[in-house]
Amino acid sequence: MNPKFQSLRGTNDILPDESRIWSYLEDKISDIFRRFGYQEIRTPIFERTELFVRSIGQATDIVNKEMYTFTDRKERSLTLRPEGTAPVVRAYLQNQLYTKDEVWKLYYKGPFFRYERPQAGRERQFHQFGAEVLGVMNPAVDAEIIYLGYLILKSIGLDNCELLLGSVGCPVCRPGYEKVIVAEMKEHYSELCDDCKRRYKDNPLRMLDCKNDTCKKYLKKVPAFTENLCEYCKNYLAKIEELLKLLEVPFEITPNLVRGLDYYTHTTFEFIYPHLGAQATLIGGGRYNHLIEELGGEDVPACGFAGGMERIIAALKNEKKQLPISDELDVFVVHIGTECFKSAFQLLQKIRSGGMSADMDYRESSLKSQFRRADRFKTRYVIIIGEDELKNRTAKLKNMKTGDEESIKSDNIVSELKKRLIK
RNA sequence: GUGGCUAUGGUGUAAAGGUUGCACAAGAGACUGUGGCUCUCUUUGUACGGGUUCGAAUCCCGUUAGCCACCCCA
Numbered sequence: 001m002n003p004k005f006q007s008l009r010g011t012n013d014i015l016p017d018e019s020r021i022w023s024y025l026e027d028k029i030s031d032i033f034r035r036f037g038y039q040e041i042r043t044p045i046f047e048r049t050e051l052f053v054r055s056i057g058q059a060t061d062i063v064n065k066e067m068y069t070f071t072d073r074k075e076r077s078l079t080l081r082p083e084g085t086a087p088v089v090r091a092y093l094q095n096q097l098y099t100k101d102e103v104w105k106l107y108y109k110g111p112f113f114r115y116e117r118p119q120a121g122r123e124r125q126f127h128q129f130g131a132e133v134l135g136v137m138n139p140a141v142d143a144e145i146i147y148l149g150y151l152i153l154k155s156i157g158l159d160n161c162e163l164l165l166g167s168v169g170c171p172v173c174r175p176g177y178e179k180v181i182v183a184e185m186k187e188h189y190s191e192l193c194d195d196c197k198r199r200y201k202d203n204p205l206r207m208l209d210c211k212n213d214t215c216k217k218y219l220k221k222v223p224a225f226t227e228n229l230c231e232y233c234k235n236y237l238a239k240i241e242e243l244l245k246l247l248e249v250p251f252e253i254t255p256n257l258v259r260g261l262d263y264y265t266h267t268t269f270e271f272i273y274p275h276l277g278a279q280a281t282l283i284g285g286g287r288y289n290h291l292i293e294e295l296g297g298e299d300v301p302a303c304g305f306a307g308g309m310e311r312i313i314a315a316l317k318n319e320k321k322q323l324p325i326s327d328e329l330d331v332f333v334v335h336i337g338t339e340c341f342k343s344a345f346q347l348l349q350k351i352r353s354g355g356m357s358a359d360m361d362y363r364e365s366s367l368k369s370q371f372r373r374a375d376r377f378k379t380r381y382v383i384i385i386g387e388d389e390l391k392n393r394t395a396k397l398k399n400m401k402t403g404d405e406e407s408i409k410s411d412n413i414v415s416e417l418k419k420r421l422i423k
Numbered sequence: 424g425u426g427g428c429u430a431u432g433g434u435g436u437a438a439a440g441g442u443u444g445c446a447c448a449a450g451a452g453a454c455u456g457u458g459g460c461u462c463u464c465u466u467u468g469u470a471c472g473g474g475u476u477c478g479a480a481u482c483c484c485g486u487u488a489g490c491c492a493c494c495c496c497a
Contacts, residue, residue: 006470009488061495065424083497112497117424120490121497128497195494209495260496270497281497308497336456369451371458379458386456400458 010116010124020325021313025156026109029129029307032152033107036144038131041106043087049077055086055291057262059202066114068124080113083261084130084306085288086295092134093297103135109309121279121311130285130306134292137301139236142267142287143243145303149271149283150249152307157321161282162272163249166226166257167237168205170265170289173230178204181222188218208256224255236266263291267303273315282315283307330356330421332374336367336386344385347395347413351383354414356421374400381417 007013014022030040049069056062068080081087088106091097097104109129116122131148133141146163153161169177181204185192189200193212200207208219229237244251257268268286285305292300316323331351335344344360351358359377361370374382384396393410397417408416 006488066495114496115424116495118489119492122495126497130497278492278494279496284497306497311497334457366451367456368454368458373458375458382457384457388456396457398457403458405457 008124010118010122012123012125018313020327021316021323022309024323024325025309025312026129028156029109029152030107032148032155033129033131036105036131036148038105038107041088041091041108042110043081043084043091043108045111046078046080047087047090049079051086051090051295052079052082054294055089055261055263056083060260060262062114062260066116068113068115082112082114084108084110084112084128085132085261085263085291085304088132088304089134089292089295089297089302093292093295098135098298098300101135103133105131105133107131119279121276121308121314123310127309128306129309130304132302132304134302135300136303137289139239139243141303142236142240143247145285145305146240146244146251146269147247147249149269149285149305149307153271153282153312156312156316156323157319158273158282158312158315160273161315162274163251164254164257164270164272165237165240165244165251166254166268167229167233167266168257168264168268168286169225169229169233173228173233174205177225177228180228181205181207184222185218191218203262226253226255233266240267263288263294265289269305271307273311273318275318276311276315279311281308282311327378328357329359329374329377329379330381331358331417332370332377332379332382333358333360334367334370334374334382334384335360336384338364339387340385340390343390343410344383347383347385347410350414351417354418356417381420383413383417 033040049067052067053063062082067082070078072078088108092104092106107130110127111125112128113125115124118124131145133145146165150163153159168174182200185196185200185204185207189197192200192207192215193210196207196210196212196215199210205225207215208222208225210216210219226234226237241251241253251269254270257270264286266287266289269284270281271283272280273282274280283305284307285303287301287303289301290299292298292302333344333348333351335341341364348358348360361373365373371382379400382398382400384398386396389395389407389410394407395410395413396405397408397413398405
């Protein structure tokens, strides 16, 4: 078959076999967020373009080439949200949440959009969940945010991820360190790759992330940022390390963990699942102390992370772990002959009203094919209504696991099923 | 955005320019009221649009989509 339409590049239909996994994970993740005291927030799918430009950073790849931006009928530039933090901060300011409480712990989940070349683990419409703590500057928050990510991954069976931890400094020490990089790289400028030449001017810190061999060679001589942090930042990072050790979360200090969004300050971290190819980051996050001010609020500190659903599911599949997903059907109603259809249909709805899952074949299929169907649906009990049963005002109840059959009075079917299925 | 690889029933795979075959899945039956196992039968395909050729799944071009690497990020 050649359908007239197909989904756009980088977008996917999540079919029942997959959506079962999605719902399971979403429930599990929401549950953990709630246990940690986070409340859900839902923000619109699109915002003014300027919000993302201001928050993510003019010079970043996301803003420069990866946004789904369009003009609406009033000639406003709008953008499909490429990430979750900026909208949350916007909502926090717009709704003046800070007047109701100094501290907010929020979580979200949903679709996000980036115009990139798709690849396994990278879609144009992808799905993230995330958490933000607004209003507290304390290493305990950073540590808890990291622990939260750790626990989510662990509780779904991904307990062998690597945690990378770093710091991008603060306005006190970052400019100084950028000078160190620039000074060190000055004499090699002509040999740098094109990207690094640009970064040299725009954002020297990003050079540390370069994969080019020549650049890497020279960058090795640059002292690690973790050695050049100001006393405050150094202490802050050390306290997070201390708390993570307390919580028995293994981590690795990465001197050059630079993230692609400009708003980060101090803490940055990433959970990596190494067997996933190039798209290995499952969860990424950090502290963003000046974003709220940048978007027009007071200077409120904040910290958060986001995790990628598609990647987590890919990792889970790679692990070949069985998820405890139940797709069993409680009851399948089998009918024989036109006469019995009505009673079967009525009974079906009664069973459902009684709180059990039930289905039937709406076609007049053979008994055999109805049973085959019941079997495929992993049915626990089959109810059979035929002419004999109709005459005697009874139905046959068959336990599909044991094969046992018994005859039951019509009036008692629902209660008998309940007795067996609902504990 | 750059480079490379790929596209055959619903799914997974064969056919080295000459009849699109197999397995699984799906449907019907093998007992005139009973599923899983077995057996039989049936349905369904060369991604789309051009070109080369007597003849194209096969060669060429374009489109679309997927994959891989770069880039970036969740």
